[in-house]
Amino acid sequence: MKFPRPHTLKEIAGLIDTEYIGDDDFPVLGINEIHVVEAGDIVFVDHPKYYDKALESAATIVLINKEVDCPEGKALLISDDPFRDFNKLTLHFKPFKSSNVAIATDAEIGEGTIIQPNCFIGNNVTIGKNCVIHPNVSIYDDTVIGDNVTVHAGTVLGASAFYYKNRPEGYDQLLSGGRVIIEDNVDIGAACTIDRGVTGDTTIGEGSKLDNQIQIGHDTVLGKKCLIASQTGIAGCVVVEDNVTIWGQVGVKSGITISKGTVLYAQSGLGHTTEEGKTYFGSPAQEARAFFKDRAYVKKIPEILKKLKDL
Numbered sequence: 001m002k003f004p005r006p007h008t009l010k011e012i013a014g015l016i017d018t019e020y021i022g023d024d025d026f027p028v029l030g031i032n033e034i035h036v037v038e039a040g041d042i043v044f045v046d047h048p049k050y051y052d053k054a055l056e057s058a059a060t061i062v063l064i065n066k067e068v069d070c071p072e073g074k075a076l077l078i079s080d081d082p083f084r085d086f087n088k089l090t091l092h093f094k095p096f097k098s099s100n101v102a103i104a105t106d107a108e109i110g111e112g113t114i115i116q117p118n119c120f121i122g123n124n125v126t127i128g129k130n131c132v133i134h135p136n137v138s139i140y141d142d143t144v145i146g147d148n149v150t151v152h153a154g155t156v157l158g159a160s161a162f163y164y165k166n167r168p169e170g171y172d173q174l175l176s177g178g179r180v181i182i183e184d185n186v187d188i189g190a191a192c193t194i195d196r197g198v199t200g201d202t203t204i205g206e207g208s209k210l211d212n213q214i215q216i217g218h219d220t221v222l223g224k225k226c227l228i229a230s231q232t233g234i235a236g237c238v239v240v241e242d243n244v245t246i247w248g249q250v251g252v253k254s255g256i257t258i259s260k261g262t263v264l265y266a267q268s269g270l271g272h273t274t275e276e277g278k279t280y281f282g283s284p285a286q287e288a289r290a291f292f293k294d295r296a297y298v299k300k301i302p303e304i305l306k307k308l309k310d311l
């Protein structure tokens with residue numbers, strides 16, 4: 001998430017009341033999670049296990065809970081609770097704005113687009129040309145929808161990320177300041193849920209088709225011309241490359257890549273990055289040919305045991 005204008009390190013430290021290491025006028029351009037950070041971004045880290053990853057990332061400002069050696073060309077914000085202060089920055093730059101109308105006054109809706117009854121279109125939403133938004137669809141703030149998109153009834157675009165810190169007093173949510181991006185010629189079925197990014201974008205690529213009752217987690221990027229069948233759940237921060245086919249009731253672990261042309265058979269549970277153009281099945285998923293070969297051997301076990309008994 002980029003700020004509306006560049007800020008200085010001193011300004012940002014003042015917003016969250018922290019000490020800092022670096023020049024007062026060190027430029028700060030935005031905040032992001034570690035998998036999408038760029039130069040000028042703030043990234044937060046609150047566990048020693050991840051210090052090196054954060055300090056060596058592309059982010060040039062690290063919000064951290066311990067004073068450490070500052071890498072050359074970077075700055076530090078020293079906080080007793082980086083998670084809390086990252087939320088403060090999200091809330092400052094992307095505050096929640098309530099709405100008491102069905103379609104926000106600043107929403108942009110393209111020529112030829114049809115909005116059916118009982119829809120909610122939030123603040124700063126953009127919908128392109130010749131789209132059909134069916135009844136009871138909720139499109140949260142900042143969502144961007146391209147041309148020729150169909151969204152069926154009951155779908156929710158832009159709900160908060162499922163991202164929590166376990167504290168003694170209960171779970172603390174990491175606030176979501178990102179967006180949902182739906183590119184051109186996408187079809188989204190009924191009762192789907194696509195969560196907004198924490199700081200970046202959850203993206204559905206051009207020409208992709210989603211069946212009913214599909215969950216897409218925060219910051220996941222779905223490529224072009226993908227097919228996803230019903231009751232599939234894809235966790236956050238997954239990269240789904242182009243021309244991937246996912247059949248029904250598949251579960252996908254966070255932070256992996258589903259490579260171009262992958263096929264996942266129904267009811268698979270995928271917990272690892274796939275190889276391009278291969279087909280997978282099972283839970284945990286493995287290459288389908290290997291799975292079916294293993295199953296064939298399993299079926300032969302009674303026959304083999306009988307032969308051994310008869311020896």
